Amino acid sequence: MKKVLIDTDIILDFFFDRAPFSDDAAKVLSLCESGEIKGFITSVIISNVYYLLRQYATHEKVIEKLSQLITLTEVLTTDKDAILKALNSDFRDFEDALQNYSAELNGQIDLIITRNIKDFKNSTLGVMTPGNYLKTTMASR
Numbered sequence: 001m002k003k004v005l006i007d008t009d010i011i012l013d014f015f016f017d018r019a020p021f022s023d024d025a026a027k028v029l030s031l032c033e034s035g036e037i038k039g040f041i042t043s044v045i046i047s048n049v050y051y052l053l054r055q056y057a058t059h060e061k062v063i064e065k066l067s068q069l070i071t072l073t074e075v076l077t078t079d080k081d082a083i084l085k086a087l088n089s090d091f092r093d094f095e096d097a098l099q100n101y102s103a104e105l106n107g108q109i110d111l112i113i114t115r116n117i118k119d120f121k122n123s124t125l126g127v128m129t130p131g132n133y134l135k136t137t138m139a140s141r
Helices: 008-015 022-034 043-054 059-072 080-087 094-106 130-139
Strands: 002-006 037-042 073-076 111-113 126-128
Touching: 002 022, 002 094, 008 022, 008 043, 022 037, 022 059, 022 130, 037 043, 037 094, 043 059, 043 094, 059 073, 073 094, 080 094, 094 111, 111 130, 126 130
Parallel strands: 002 037, 002 111, 037 073, 111 126
Antiparallel strands: none
16 A cells, blocks of 8 residues: 655645546545545645645634544654754755655655655656646556
């Protein structure tokens, strides 16, 4: 089973129903729900998504949505080593660096699914857009 880090933008595409990206985001999360892939997020993603959703919904509604997300995914640890690697990396976006090194140091993640592939050009992990990932997944069935 593929183990994938699902980037913040994919989660936001789903929750905010951002067309045309929300369909692919929903399909990726559906693969997590069905157990075809094992999806991972980070605490950074949870925090950022909470902050952005909270601007449009009550605390209780946001907590409900995040609780649903947690039932579909696992949460990677972001420890001191991941933070130090992120601080000393060539990543231009610190949040992406934190997510990347949390995934790399976990040692089990196969791929990062994101719409911002260029932000992960320094990653040692595979990186794909949701659309490309879904095409390759469907082709291999």
